[in-house]
Amino acid sequence: MVLEQIIILGAITSFVYALMALGFTLIYGVSGIINLAHGAFFVLGAYIFGALSNLFSSFFPAEFLYVVPVLALIVTPILTGIIGSIFYRLTLHQVLGDQIATMVVSLCGCIIFQQIIWLVFGSTLAFRFSIPAILPGNFTVSNVVIVNAQALAAVISILLFASLWIFIAKTKSGKAMKALSQDLEAAMLVGVSVEKMYMLTSAISAGIASIAAVFYVSMTGAASFYMWLQALALSFSIVILGGLGSIKGTLIGALIFGYATTIFSLTLTGAGGLVTSLPFIVMIIVLIIRPKGLFGKRIEME
């Protein structure tokens, strides 16, 4: 029973975590920017989704209410992506190449978005969504109850991974991104606009973060404006564990992190705060053994 629970719930948790970290690794892989504002876009996505579904539900009659979350799920990543690329252009683009300044500016961005959300949505600590789940109900696989929304999250996460891979491998913009990550100057020489591509990358990463936020919130049930730290720490850890800039590594890192949290929370009942610190300790140990993460680029000879 416990083993089956670990396998199935761990997989679902891992896929949501992978979705959370995907945008973070994408923007690092393409531009080398450590965009800590990723956590802010995560929270922003959750709140925009909540606000949009509240807004839309007043337009649709009761029998079409199932359209609302689907519509909101489509509009949310677009809005968050626009905000993300504007944020990138206004702040991070100005300090390109300075690692510490990038980190500080993006962290300030997190707090700015946190305060804006607080001002707009009120100072209550938790903001519960008054929307029906995207797919209400649940089903059972070998004695393990799975909520439909969670299964949907896992499926959409896999689909997004696949479509991102196709986007990078097949489309022109994707190829330009790949070129930028491989050789910045050569890509600029053949006419790739750094500014536009980086803005597109940050838009995509913010959009993916907002989708991840919607599923994460439907898993845990509540969103709060200070959730960005938790989300940031999680996605940062996953990405670092797998190696910065490696999408394969992100997936593996998410699996390790997801299973670690599931195992710790299911077996170590009563451990309380330790459940939150153990994954970090696992990560620190892995990093001491492999300093560039599991699939990161090897330390280049300087």
Next chain:
Amino acid sequence: MPVKYLRRAYRSFATHVYDVPPRMLAFLILIILSLIPLTGLSLDKLGILTSANVIAILAVSWDLLVGRSGQISMGHAIFYGAGGYGAALLFRYFGWPVWMTIPISLLISVGIAVIVGIPCLRVKGPYLALVTLALPLAATGFLFYYSDVFGGDIGIPLTRIFPLSLGYVGQFVANYYLSLSLMAISALVVYKIASSRTGVVFVSLLDDELASKACGINVTKYKLMAFAISGLFGSLAGCVQAYLSVRVTPDFLDISISLIPILVTILGGIGTIYGPLVGTYIYYLMDRYIFTQLVPVGGMASLLIFMLVVVIFVVKWPRGIGRAVVDKLEDLQEPREIEEIEEKKVKLFKRMRNALAFLIRGLRKRKEKGET
């Protein structure tokens, strides 16, 4: 022969401080800060300045580790918390007085800092930033798990440093002078370390680790040293704050404690020792006074505005405010090129001539008007 010593002290002051404009400015600011309690400032503002002094120690220690040695730490709260909890635990279990708990807690914290430094020998750059960011988060989990030792949410109570016989106002003033003197001493010591040979080696680690290794520098030793020194001053700030707030709580390991030194150092100028100090006072002035008392915009909006200001400053002046000011001051000190002086003279002359011509023209017009 006290006169002889006085004269010698004056001569060294004149050559080492008075002739160097940035040092003279720092000296003047220190004197102004030490005169502040005599001006009858209200006690809450004195409290704000006291905590600003404590945070300045933390920021200076962060600057030594990151701005000088290039080991990116985003979890300086681990040292702050180690100092605070060390002192509190020593007080709780052994009942030692202040002058014993603080030094021993500092020693323990240096040990912790060296242990924290060991992973950094292998992990670099953003990876190191994450490891250090995760450390306080992991430590907080332990604090809550062993809450019978660490006191959980409530924390551990402590005594005051100064006896109650000083009175309410006296306590505030004494705390202020204590924090101010500790801040000045730590800044001076860190400045001395940074300008000594060790400091130069730290900068070489920041610039090119491989090259400094090739020059025969023991990189391991100096990295651990940087962590130990930084941890020492970071935990000093924690100890002092623990005694000032009479209680240690898990807030000592909060993410904001890790963020404030980073923000203020970037604001003031990274890699300088005065930068974090300038940044800290600007931060406290804006956060606790301008946006809360002078122009009350509400707690939420004040943080928002402050962060916007920081972002604008970092984007416009990536090298920091403090460095811009000191660059100006050093311009005063260094003898300028003659051509440059000549150029400035010519410019000044032209400007004066233009102004004169403008004035004369204006006078003439008025005269003509008067005549008609």
